[in-house]
Amino acid sequence: MDAESIKLLSASLAIALGALGPAIAIGLIGSKAMEALGRNPEAADKIQPAMILAIAFAEAVAIYALVVALILKFV
Amino acid sequence: MHAVSIAAEKIFSIFTWFPVTNTLFTCWVVMAILIILAIFGGRNIKEIPSGIQNVMEAVLDVLQGVFESILGSAKQAREFFGIVATIFIFVLFSNWFGLIPGVGSIGFFKEETVSAEEQTPVTETTSEITPEKPTENVTEATESKPETETKGQETGHKVEFTPLFRASSSDLSFTLAIAIWAVLYVQYMGFKHLKFGYLKKFFNFKNPIHAFVGILELISEFAKMVSFSFRLFGNVFAGEVLLVVMTFLVPIIVPVPFYGLEVFVGAVQAGVFAALTLVFLKGATAHH
Numbered sequence: 001m002d003a004e005s006i007k008l009l010s011a012s013l014a015i016a017l018g019a020l021g022p023a024i025a026i027g028l029i030g031s032k033a034m035e036a037l038g039r040n041p042e043a044a045d046k047i048q049p050a051m052i053l054a055i056a057f058a059e060a061v062a063i064y065a066l067v068v069a070l071i072l073k074f075v
Numbered sequence: 076m077h078a079v080s081i082a083a084e085k086i087f088s089i090f091t092w093f094p095v096t097n098t099l100f101t102c103w104v105v106m107a108i109l110i111i112l113a114i115f116g117g118r119n120i121k122e123i124p125s126g127i128q129n130v131m132e133a134v135l136d137v138l139q140g141v142f143e144s145i146l147g148s149a150k151q152a153r154e155f156f157g158i159v160a161t162i163f164i165f166v167l168f169s170n171w172f173g174l175i176p177g178v179g180s181i182g183f184f185k186e187e188t189v190s191a192e193e194q195t196p197v198t199e200t201t202s203e204i205t206p207e208k209p210t211e212n213v214t215e216a217t218e219s220k221p222e223t224e225t226k227g228q229e230t231g232h233k234v235e236f237t238p239l240f241r242a243s244s245s246d247l248s249f250t251l252a253i254a255i256w257a258v259l260y261v262q263y264m265g266f267k268h269l270k271f272g273y274l275k276k277f278f279n280f281k282n283p284i285h286a287f288v289g290i291l292e293l294i295s296e297f298a299k300m301v302s303f304s305f306r307l308f309g310n311v312f313a314g315e316v317l318l319v320v321m322t323f324l325v326p327i328i329v330p331v332p333f334y335g336l337e338v339f340v341g342a343v344q345a346g347v348f349a350a351l352t353l354v355f356l357k358g359a360t361a362h363h
Contacts, residue, residue, distance in 0.1 A: 049145055053354065056347040060302055063309030070316065074079055 011072035018065020025058040079316050083246045084237045097238055098246035101178070105168050105243065138163065145353050155356050158260055162253060163349035166244060170311055170341030173242020174334065179315065182238035244311040244344075247304060254303035257352045258296060265359035273359070299355065303348065310344045 033051040037044055083096035116127040124132050138160050142152035172178060243249045265273040277293045279285040314337040321330045 045144060049350070053347070053350055056306070056343075056351065060306040060309075063306055063313070066313050067305060067309045070313065071081065074081055 007072055011069045014072060015065055015069035018068070019062045022058045022062035022065075025061075026055050029054045029058060078235075079319060081247075081312065083241060083248075086237060086239060096246070097182075097241040098243045098249060101172060101240045102169065102243040102249060104240070105165070105172050109165065109168060134164075135160065142353060145350055146357050151357070151360070155264070155353060158257075159349050159352050159356075162257060162352060163345050166253065166307065166348055167342060167345035169243045169249070170345055171338065172240075173245060173311065173315065174337055174341070178240040178242065179238045179319075181240070182236055185235050185237055242311055242315065244307055245315050247308045250304040250307040251300070253307075253348075254300045257303060257348075258300045258355075261352065261355045261359050262296070264356055268360040269362070276359075303351070307344050307348060310340055314340055 029051060033047055036047050083098040085094045086097050086100060088094050112127070112131075116131040120128060139149075139152055139156060142156060142159065143149050146152050146155070262273075265276075277289045279289045317333055318330060318337060321333050
């Protein structure tokens with residue numbers, strides 16, 4: 001296995017495995033938010049911004065993995 | 076396919092020692108647009124607004140409402156409004172400017188010989204993303220690295236396409252700069268509201284657990300800088316790469332939903348940047 005093919009393989013593995021955790025996290029955050037909204041629809045103005053914020057935090061980790069994959073591929 | 080580069084490409088130099096990259100140039104253009112908008116909107120302010128003043132007041136009103144709902148207090152929203160609204164509007168315009176047709180596709184070709192110091196821009200032509208000689212570009216992308224490293228080779232020509240404009244948020248320098256300023260602003264507000272009691276958040280020696288948490292908080296301030304910058308950079312740069320790849324694969328109709336995704340992502344990332352800054356500000360100025 002030469003360096004070029006390992007680089008290619010690791011780039012794809014980086015983003016594939018790196019997006020696994022955040023995907024599950026965002027799904028959990030969304031489901032808990034839906035649950036909370038279902039129990040108390042009046043609190044929607046408090047739940048929604050907090051949900052979006054939490055999703056942004058979780059997504060940032062996926063973006064870190066993407067940046068690593070891009071660096072492997074293009075640098 | 077057009078070789079994507081993470082680093083911004085230099086397009087000209089001022090006084091021959093200050094290199095200006097295409098992202099810096101785009102940043103200046105966006106700043107000029109915003110400043111001109113602000114000057115024209117702020118002229119002849121009337122009691123009953125109309126025209127540009129009306130639009131701006133509506134935008135600022137909406138922003139004030141959103142900040143209030145995040146912070147929970149109108150007074151704090153008014154206090155932090157200046158910097159955070161500027162961050163939001165600047166990042167939003169920078170993100171969206173990168174999607175305007177012409178940005179990233181209008182540029183010029185640089186013909187480079189192997190001796191890396193000499194760079195003679197050959198022709199300044201407006202051209203599409205795919206250059207006239209696709210095969211040459213493919214080989215140039217893989218050969219450019221070993222070519223520039225070995226100096227004793229024969230002079231080969233490689234033709235590189237440099238876009239004139241490029242979304243400034245796709246440059247890590249831009250996002251890192253805004254991130255550092257945002258975190259420094261949070262610290263400044265913390266000191267302004269809590270005076271030196273703000274340091275109790277980081278250096279708390281009541282018991283070992285508090286001391287450890289304090290050190291973690293200190294490290295987390297730097298982690299915030301990294302996370303802010305990489306979140307925005309990753310989203311915008313990945314969006315650029317996605318659009319280039321999609322346009323290369325299927326040039327007709329298929330890139331349109333991805334374009335819509337990029338518009339959405341640009342707005343969301345600007346909003347998340349501002350919202351997170353507000354949340355950190357609220358945390359930093361909260362009386363324990």
